[in-house]
Amino acid sequence: MKFKINRDHFSNGLAQVLNVVGSKATMPILSNVLIEAEKDCVTFTTTNLDLGIRARIKAEVKEPGSVTLPVKRLASIVRELPNLDVAFDASPNHHVKLSSGGSTFKIMGIGREEFPPLPELGDENSFSLDQATLTTMLQSVAYAQSSDETRYILNGVYFSFRDSKLTLVATDGRRLALISKEMDVAADRAGSIILPAKTVTELLHMLNKGTTLKIAFNERRATFQIATDKDTSGLLDSIYLYSKVVEGNYPNYQQVIPKETQQRIKLERELLLACVHRASLVCSEKANSVRIKLTSNLLEVTAQSPDFGEAHESMAIAYSGPELQVAFNPAYVLDPLRALTKDEVFFEVKDEVSPGVFKTLENFVCVIMPVRLS
Amino acid sequence: MPNVRILPDRVANQIAAGEVIERPAAVVKELVENALDAGATRIEVEFAHGGRSFIRVEDNGPGMARDDALLALERHATSKIAEADDLNRLATFGFRGEALPSIASVSRFTLQTRAAGAEAGTEILVNGGRFVHVRDCGRPAGTRIEVAQLFNSVPARRKFLKTDATEAAHIVTGVRLYALAFPAVAFTLIEDGRVVLRSPECADLAGRVGEIFGRQLREQLVPIAAEEPGLRLHGLIGLPGAGRATRHEMITFVNARPVDSRTLNYALIESYHEALPKGRYPLAFVFLEIDPAAVDVNVHPAKREVRFRSEASVRSFVICSVLARLREMAAPAPAAMPPATSNIQPSTLNVPPQSRVWPAALLATPKASAAGVPVVIAPPATTSPPVAVGNSSLAIVHTGRGPQATAGWRYLGLAHGEFALFETPAGLVLLDRRAAHERVWFERLQAQFRDHAVPNQRLLFAVPLELDPVAAALLLDRLDFINRHGFEIVEFGRSFFRIEGVPAWMEPGDAGPFLRDLVAAWREGPALGANPDAAREQLARLAAARAVRLPAVAGETVMQALVTELFACRAPLTSPSGRLTHIELGHGELARRFQR
Numbered sequence: 001m002k003f004k005i006n007r008d009h010f011s012n013g014l015a016q017v018l019n020v021v022g023s024k025a026t027m028p029i030l031s032n033v034l035i036e037a038e039k040d041c042v043t044f045t046t047t048n049l050d051l052g053i054r055a056r057i058k059a060e061v062k063e064p065g066s067v068t069l070p071v072k073r074l075a076s077i078v079r080e081l082p083n084l085d086v087a088f089d090a091s092p093n094h095h096v097k098l099s100s101g102g103s104t105f106k107i108m109g110i111g112r113e114e115f116p117p118l119p120e121l122g123d124e125n126s127f128s129l130d131q132a133t134l135t136t137m138l139q140s141v142a143y144a145q146s147s148d149e150t151r152y153i154l155n156g157v158y159f160s161f162r163d164s165k166l167t168l169v170a171t172d173g174r175r176l177a178l179i180s181k182e183m184d185v186a187a188d189r190a191g192s193i194i195l196p197a198k199t200v201t202e203l204l205h206m207l208n209k210g211t212t213l214k215i216a217f218n219e220r221r222a223t224f225q226i227a228t229d230k231d232t233s234g235l236l237d238s239i240y241l242y243s244k245v246v247e248g249n250y251p252n253y254q255q256v257i258p259k260e261t262q263q264r265i266k267l268e269r270e271l272l273l274a275c276v277h278r279a280s281l282v283c284s285e286k287a288n289s290v291r292i293k294l295t296s297n298l299l300e301v302t303a304q305s306p307d308f309g310e311a312h313e314s315m316a317i318a319y320s321g322p323e324l325q326v327a328f329n330p331a332y333v334l335d336p337l338r339a340l341t342k343d344e345v346f347f348e349v350k351d352e353v354s355p356g357v358f359k360t361l362e363n364f365v366c367v368i369m370p371v372r373l374s
Numbered sequence: 375m376p377n378v379r380i381l382p383d384r385v386a387n388q389i390a391a392g393e394v395i396e397r398p399a400a401v402v403k404e405l406v407e408n409a410l411d412a413g414a415t416r417i418e419v420e421f422a423h424g425g426r427s428f429i430r431v432e433d434n435g436p437g438m439a440r441d442d443a444l445l446a447l448e449r450h451a452t453s454k455i456a457e458a459d460d461l462n463r464l465a466t467f468g469f470r471g472e473a474l475p476s477i478a479s480v481s482r483f484t485l486q487t488r489a490a491g492a493e494a495g496t497e498i499l500v501n502g503g504r505f506v507h508v509r510d511c512g513r514p515a516g517t518r519i520e521v522a523q524l525f526n527s528v529p530a531r532r533k534f535l536k537t538d539a540t541e542a543a544h545i546v547t548g549v550r551l552y553a554l555a556f557p558a559v560a561f562t563l564i565e566d567g568r569v570v571l572r573s574p575e576c577a578d579l580a581g582r583v584g585e586i587f588g589r590q591l592r593e594q595l596v597p598i599a600a601e602e603p604g605l606r607l608h609g610l611i612g613l614p615g616a617g618r619a620t621r622h623e624m625i626t627f628v629n630a631r632p633v634d635s636r637t638l639n640y641a642l643i644e645s646y647h648e649a650l651p652k653g654r655y656p657l658a659f660v661f662l663e664i665d666p667a668a669v670d671v672n673v674h675p676a677k678r679e680v681r682f683r684s685e686a687s688v689r690s691f692v693i694c695s696v697l698a699r700l701r702e703m704a705a706p707a708p709a710a711m712p713p714a715t716s717n718i719q720p721s722t723l724n725v726p727p728q729s730r731v732w733p734a735a736l737l738a739t740p741k742a743s744a745a746g747v748p749v750v751i752a753p754p755a756t757t758s759p760p761v762a763v764g765n766s767s768l769a770i771v772h773t774g775r776g777p778q779a780t781a782g783w784r785y786l787g788l789a790h791g792e793f794a795l796f797e798t799p800a801g802l803v804l805l806d807r808r809a810a811h812e813r814v815w816f817e818r819l820q821a822q823f824r825d826h827a828v829p830n831q832r833l834l835f836a837v838p839l840e841l842d843p844v845a846a847a848l849l850l851d852r853l854d855f856i857n858r859h860g861f862e863i864v865e866f867g868r869s870f871f872r873i874e875g876v877p878a879w880m881e882p883g884d885a886g887p888f889l890r891d892l893v894a895a896w897r898e899g900p901a902l903g904a905n906p907d908a909a910r911e912q913l914a915r916l917a918a919a920r921a922v923r924l925p926a927v928a929g930e931t932v933m934q935a936l937v938t939e940l941f942a943c944r945a946p947l948t949s950p951s952g953r954l955t956h957i958e959l960g961h962g963e964l965a966r967r968f969q970r
Contacts, residue, residue: 150883173833173882256834286818288878289829329831329878353832369832371878 001065009234013057126216146172280330387479398425399544407467409433424541479503600695612657614649619894645696809949
């Protein structure tokens with residue numbers, strides 16, 4: 001196998017697949033990248049069996065073929081090569097010669113025979129989405145995923161294609177974020193998956209290199225074809241991402257979203273964010289809560305910790321309901337405020353034991369459960 | 375001098391009753407065993423007031439003719455064996471012929487029975503061991519026995535009974551054991567008119583376990599089957615990692631008889647020594663089938679204990695079979711492990727609460743500080759003098775140091791992810807991260823409890839918790855206490871609870887296992903109900919072990935903050951379970967070791 005490639009393109013291609021490597025010592029090949037050369041492109045593939053990524057880069061292929069190389073090392077070498085032109089030459093015994101300008105590397109590779117192929121999915125359950133939209137939607141809910149491995153069902157983002165809309169949900173059992181968007185979903189193609197947290201992170205990395213993406217799934221796995229038409233450093237066609245999905249039943253999230261609105265207030269997102277963040281500076285592991293108090297046209301945020309001190313913030317709002325107060329974990333208030341981009345949010349509260357709800361006009365809901373001193 | 379005389383049967387029966395019938399649950403056990411021995415396929419048990427006022431056991435077995443029924447009430451009358459040698463071939467539960475006369479001698483006893491072919495049934499009423507009447511009655515084929523006013527003729531025994539709830543729990547537990555042993559028999563259990571357990575004929579043991587213990591538990595079990603000449607083991611065992619803090623869900627049967635066998639219990643625990651942390655007990659519902667001649671069930675009046683002729687071979691057979699099955703499961707992938715149990719940490723349950731030196735100091739100090747020193751904001755320096763006075767040797771040195779104790783400590787690094795190494799003016803200190811964190815959390819939680827300021831995080835999705843009747847009764851009893859300490863738990867049907875809120879530091883997924891451990895600790899330990907301080911300390915100790923989540927990497931600032939917090943504690947030397955938090959190597963020690 002022999003090809004010539006632009007150093008920055010090479011590096012960019014490896015960067016796409018770099019994060020997905022196996023950690024199992026039993027299968028060393030999983031820490032390698034599969035490099036395949038044919039026609040005018042080189043394909044890079046990595047997988048850890050749960051997650052796999054494939055990206056294509058344009059190159060001048062002289063002799064087609066394939067080999068696998070340790071991806072981390074390779075990426076750090078390629079990044080630092082002195083010259084933009086890189087020649088890649090693999091001998092049949094999997095020794096690779098990499099030369100650029102005055103530097104030459106010889107790297108020991110492994111044959112591709114042991115490299116597990118990425119599963120492909122048919123088109124039965126596939127949908128096209130706009131990349132920018134999906135990015136916004138994922139960012140609006142991803143923070144609410146649980147990291148507690150004992151509740152693995154919650155370690156991901158729930159995608160539901162149903163009732164003419166796409167709904168994304170994430171929850172850790174104490175707060176829940178949901179966002180939905182109108183979309184054509186034929187009744188016979190309706191379905192849902194739980195996409196693992198790690199895949200969500202990778203996906204967010206990949207997005208916004210093009211305009212659209214295609215998602216296909218069945219009950220065990222999901223695949224994404226992410227168009228790269230906006231990329232200018234060598235990526236061809238689309239990036240292919242394969243992932244196992246979290247198997248199990250997602251909790252019935254609809255029942256925890258309050259149906260009735262009690263007290264709704266309109267807030268300036270950044271102002272509230274700043275107030276709560278400042279107040280939370282006095283919080284400690286012992287006392288990790290901020291109290292929100294509503295009185296006539298005034299919202300007050302207070303926090304205190306017994307061994308440090310206390311904070312008091314106030315902001316003017318339009319409010320004429322009864323006086324009430326409720327306490328929350330500050331992170332649960334800050335996360336949705338940070339993730340949103342709109343200037344205005346609506347906040348709904350009822351009393352100190354009922355959940356607080358953030359909403360926007362774009363079908364976004366974030367339910368957060370209060371903290372109480374018992 | 376009193377003359378030697380032979381006791382009348384009625385007295386002898388009452389004495390035997392003292393051994394065989396120690397509580398209402400024993401009556402139920404004997405009667406259910408009789409029904410099973412008779413080959414019934416449907417058994418209904420009803421009782422009222424913990425069994426003391428009324429017990430009824432009805433079956434659809436073959437029934438008895440009148441003469442047999444009368445004979446059955448005689449002492450040592452049985453259809454199950456004929457000669458002593460039969461004891462070596464026992465395939466039935468009963469054999470002594472003592473149960474019916476014993477029960478009849480201490481209650482108002484009604485027996486109704488009709489043999490399948492007979493025209494009329496027989497009804498026999500015995501009150502306190504005296505025959506009242508024998509007459510014809512109509513009833514379907516089978517036998518029905520009612521035991522009312524239990525222990526009416528032995529008031530002393532009556533006084534020793536526990537509360538109705540406890541006695542009821544024993545009956546329920548007992549019936550469940552037999553229901554497990556005979557999945558093909560339909561069981562109904564009615565308490566005070568309410569159906570507690572109704573299980574139709576199940577296809578297999580797994581189905582029955584699901585019916586009785588719930589689906590959650592069933593999913594943590596895998597079947598096991600092994601055989602060697604003369605021995606057969608089958609049933610269900612827990613997945614690696616799925617453990618409990620008590621043995622209540624480690625249930626063994628020998629030839630279908632529920633038994634409490636040391637040999638089997640230890641064999642099971644030993645098999646799991648790699649699959650479960652120390653001090654946790656495996657889940658098991660296992661049946662051992664063995665030649666009746668190789669086992670003696672006539673050891674214990676209630677036949678709860680058995681003795682094997684060859685303990686060693688039974689033991690090694692069980693260990694080999696279970697280990698082989700566990701290895702088989704471990705082989706494919708760790709993914710086979712239930713994620714719900716991966717977080718189990720070595721529990722501190724097996725440490726007796728009264729051990730070590732420090733509790734005295736701990737218990738003493740809250741009182742000392744409550745006497746006048748403001749607790750919350752007071753720097754440790756102000757609280758340490760009373761500690762130092764009342765405390766024993768080791769702790770004085772450290773508590774006396776106060777927060778300045780760690781001045782001049784330089785963090786060097788973390789060994790094996792567990793031990794932090796510090797250079798100190800006096801030499802070197804090795805710190806056990808987990809133990810240190812546990813100590814810090816323990817005192818933090820104690821402070822929260824004392825100030826009645828336990829933050830409670832409400833949950834979006836209530837966590838369901840299903841307990842066995844005894845544990846449920848305990849939890850129900852202390853629900854207020856628990857709910858005052860950061861939880862929000864509501865009763866949701868019999869033996870079923872919903873966790874609607876957890877202490878703010880706890881992961882929702884941890885709440886179920888934590889409460890199980892807590893209830894188990896209550897069950898094993900001394901009654902602390904009357905002493906809220908001790909109960910709180912127990913809660914804090916268990917909670918501290920759970921609260922600690924160690925990140926894989928910890929920077930210098932984190933470790934410095936940890937030692938500062940640790941030395942602000944009242945008893946920084948040990949963790950709440952009594953392990954050392956750190957070891958100090960002084961200059962002298964170092965010099966001596968290096969022979970300088």
